Amino acid sequence: MKKENIIYIGIAVVVGLLVGYLIFGGSAETTNETEHDHSTEIASGDMWTCSMHPQIMQPEPGSCPICGMDLIPAESSGEGLMANQIKMTENAMVLAGVETIMVGSGTAGEDHVKVSGKVTVNQESDAVQSAYFDGRIENIYINFEGETVRKGQKLAAIYAPALVSAQQELLTAAKLKETQPQLYKAVRNKLKLWKLSETQINEIESSGQVVENFPVYSNVSGVISEIMVEEGDYIKTGSPLLKVANLNSVWAIFDAYENQLSLFKEGQTLNVTTKSYPNETFPAKVSFIAPTLNKNTRTLEVRAGLDNQKGLLKPGMFVQAEVEVSNNQNESLTIPESAVLWTGKRSLVYVQPNPDNAIFEMREVELGNLRNGSYVINSGLKPGDLVVAKGTFTVDAAAQLQGKKSMMNQDGATTSMNHDGHSGMGSTMEMKFSKEAQSKFNNLLNIYLDLKDALVASDQEQTQVLAKQGTEIASEISGLPMDDMGKSHIxxxxxxxxxxxxxxxxxxxxxxxxxxxxxxxxxxxxxxxLDIKLYVQHCPMANNDKGANWLSLEEEIRNPYYGDAMLTCGSVVGTID
Incomplete structure (x- = not known):
């Protein structure tokens, strides 16, 4: 019996050890595997970022400390990339329409630089019709601004008590001119000082009647550019009544950038064109170059005179001028205008170092003049470099979303180190909208474009009205089916x-x-x-020289951040079809 008990006890111990090993040993292995998987997940770079502020990088989910939006997972991009490099997939490049061009040397000889401007009234021929005596406006014979008048045409009638008294003195002195010729002559001279002609004075004297409402005649021929008084107004000597502009000659005022100043000199002939008459060229002669630079626009005013005998050019019309430039037989590097991103004082391009690898590198360049749609490169590139010529904005947007250096983020986001010592954390953003939400967004887009036009026109009240309408539509869209990312952005x-x-x-x-x-x-x-094609446009001087973008239906630049102050400042940096 004792031997049997020992055998049973031994079997029980063995079974117990086996079961314990299976339970606890397996669990330990599972735990080790879980810990290994978890550590691998963390080491692989499980970071979170904000789609609106990609410079934010956190090791756990939460809210963006800047805008409060929910953070999204950041996916690792190409390993071993520098802060100014971005890697894109072939599919992404095709969808974004990214195209590169090899930097080459421009040929010497004649070339052209284009500058934009506006037609204005020639102030040298602009006349102000003033009052020569105190009085009250009884009648105005001009119906509207823009009306054509000729020299000697009656413009208004003024009741002037002092002039009435002077006429009575004339009639009295006329009776005494034989006995008191000096008095008679003094009274006539007094009326002449009030710009009455000999004919008018003789008519008063011969009729023996005092004219109570005295007529005012135009001193020049031209177009009424401004009516400055109304019937019933009391005026003083020297008060302006009307402005008359002679439009037989007009000015074209151009804004030239600092690096274009050497291209202009007084007496130079420019070839001016306008969209109103695409097949005509108007010669203009530079008559004035401003001695000081506009601190706000960083441009210099260049004025040129235009012959306008046919009356084709209207004040306020936009024009362009071509300036002939000689390269002095020196070769120069050029890149398309679409390749350049402006960020205040910096000009950026994206270069593809290896044509067999979809890695793009942001590079700062120094630009020369804009010639025939291409910029001359003073420094930053060399012949043979591959530069992104189309889709530049899309490449930069990808860099922003991956927290890399970009035109909006000069320093790049703080990156974390992976377990293998490589850096380069990135993030991707994708939104999914229902068809109804997409259709409604087109309505909101139309409101946005109208709002942009209101800012271009510097119409503060209309901007408020449109923003209120847009708020209501955006609120409606937020209630339609879409993913969380879409809801956050709407x-x-x-x-x-x-x-x-x-x-x-x-x-x-x-x-x-x-x-x-x-x-x-x-x-x-x-x-x-989308119902329409959109142009993504960029102004380098907006947002306190940090640069800012906007959407437009037209490729032509109409700047909403400055309006007339810098209407054409900016460039097209991308498109959305």
Whole structure:
């Protein structure tokens, strides 16, 4: 019995050890595997970023400390990339329409630089019709501004008590001119000082009647550019009544950048064109170059005189001038205008170091003059470099989303180190909208484009009205089916539009338009069913020289951040079809 008990006990111990090993040993292995998987996941770079502020990088999910939006997973991009490099997939490049061009040398000889300007009234031939005596405006014989008048035409009638008294003195002195010729002559001279002609004075004397409402005649022929008084107004000697512009000659005022100053000199002939008459060229002679630079626009005013005997050129019309440039037989590097991103004082391009690898490198360049749609490169590139000529904005947007250096983020985001010692954290953003939401977004897009036009026109009230309408549409869209990322961005749109609607200062509205436009661009890139083609445009001087973008239906630049102050400042940096 004792031997049997020992055998049973031994079997029980063995079985127990086996079961314990299977339970605890397996669990330990599972735990080790789980810990290994977890550590691998963390080491692989499980970071979180903000789609609106890609410079934000956090090791765990949460809210963006800048805008409060939910963070999204950041996916690792190409390993071993520098902060100024971005890697794209072949498919992404095709969808974005990215095209590169090899930097080559431009040939010497005659070339052209284009500058934009506006037709204005020639102030040298602009006349102001003033009052020569105190009085009251009884009648105005001009019906509207823009009316053509001729020299000697009656413009207005003025009741002047002092002139009535002077006429009575003339009639009295006329009776005494034989006995008191000096008095008679003094009274006539007094009327002449009030710009009465000999004919008018003789008519008063011969009729023996005092004229109570005295007529005012035009001193020059031209077009009425401004009516400065109304019937019933009391005026003083020297008060301006009307402005008469002689449009037989006009001025073209051009804004030339600092690096273009050497191209202009007084007496130089420019070839001026306008979209109103695409087949005609108007010669203009430079008559004045401003001695000081405009601190706000960083441009210099160049004035040229134009013969306008046919009356084709109207004040306010936009024009362009071609300036002939000689390269002095020296070769120069050139790149297309579309390849350049402007960021305040910096000019950036994206270079593809290896044509067999879809890695793009941001590079700062120094630009020369713009010639025939291409910039001369003073430094930053060398012959043979591959530069992104189309889709530049899309490449930069990808860099922003991956927290890399970009035109909006000069320093790049803080990157984390992977377990193998490589850096380069990135993020991707994708939004999914229902067809109904996409259709509604097209309505919001139309409101945005009208709002942009209101800012171009510096119309603060219309901007408020449109922003309010946009807020309502954005709120409706947020209730339609879409993913969480889409909801976050649409909600952000509603808040941004509401901010603009609440402000009655134009400068504040334009400042809020910066973030609104950036959000609209990001959403627009995700919409599959846009009704229209959009141009993404960029002003390097907006947003305190940080640069800012906006969307437009037209390729021609009409700057919403400055309006007339810098209407054509900017360039097209991308398209959304």
């Amino acid at each position: 909600s952000e749109l509603a808040e941004q539009l509401s901010e603009i609607a609440s402000k009655d200062i134009l400068q504040a509205q334009r400042q809020d338009f910066v973030s609104l436009s950036q959000n609209m661009i990001q959403i627009g890139q995700q919409i599959n069913e």
